[in-house]
Amino acid sequence: MNEMTPDASCEALAELKTALRKNRRDAHHRYFQMATVTAEGHPRNRTVVFRGFGADDASLLVITDCRSEKIVELRQNAATEVAWYFTRTREQFRISAVTTCVDYRCQSEEGSALREQVWQQLSEAARAQFFWPGPGLPLDTGTTAAVTDEAPDTFALLKLSPVAIDHLVLSKVQTRRRSQLTDGRWHEHWINP
Template sequence: MPKPHLDPIADEVWRLLNAGANAGKTRSPFTMLQAATIGLDGSPRVRTVVLRRVCREQRSVMFHTDVRSAKVAELRQDARIALVGCDLDTGIQIRLHGSARIVDAPHETRDIWTASRPRTLIVYRTPLAPATPVASPAEAHATTAGEDIDSSAGFENFCLIDVAVSKIDYLDLNPAGHVRASFTFDAGAWRGEWIAP
């Protein structure tokens, strides 16, 4: 566990992440995070992902994506990933570092697919892999209005990215004085320390 004086910070980090994954109509600033991977050519790659699940006990955060996407190929080559979220109103930034596990086995993904909103799943129904060049935006659309859609259409393109968090960086840009803390998971326990902003 973190040092006692850092416990409230660790609690706040996981509370904010949990709120991000469980946002309702009012989005949390931590619902959409920036995810950084190492490109196949060794250069950095960053994109926005939607936080879907958080489990503090397993130090896990999860998002889903298209198995045909570049980020999946990148994570298959190098599982290291970094995520960052920021609440511009409060000045709080959370950075996560960890190792990604690609979850694409149907017995592990079916329940999450079934529980997802249809408008969320439409992106997996397109016949084209993400980033495929198209002549017009409409060419990339999966279906047109009024078509009868099989509820499992696109399931073969759906996967989860489960990140085992190994380091957390918390920054609070409080006008009264910036506060920054770091938490590292090592030898089965979290170690926390204050660091300079």
């Protein structure tokens, strides 16, 4: 999977951080939809939990099970689109991103350390899912292993590095801005909502 380090000086990313702060009282404000494409070219979408920003202060962190379908899809095509709606401030961010999967085979010290750090921050209930039988298998196949303190091989950290952001605000006067990362720089312009 490709890796691209976005320039954090992007207005849309700053607005995303403001939206996270303004909507923090809503329990669901950290959930977004993450779409991938199958090998056959079909769209696949699912809800995931935002786990914070990466060290570049721009990439979105998500945790997932290495055995899940999305990992197979991302291996074929690292392109992702996030759709994130904040109900309190009534704004939508559609974020096109390139996804990097940080799993137990990760060679980078920084990546492995971040994966372990995110694992350490998880609740016991969140950790337990990684010891269940594989997701998507017929019910009751396999046994549940004991939860360990160290991240298991099934645990992966996904790093979604934004390459384009479409920000729509549904205020009295609707606004929409498109931001595009080209040659390491963000270019942003207003468009019709």
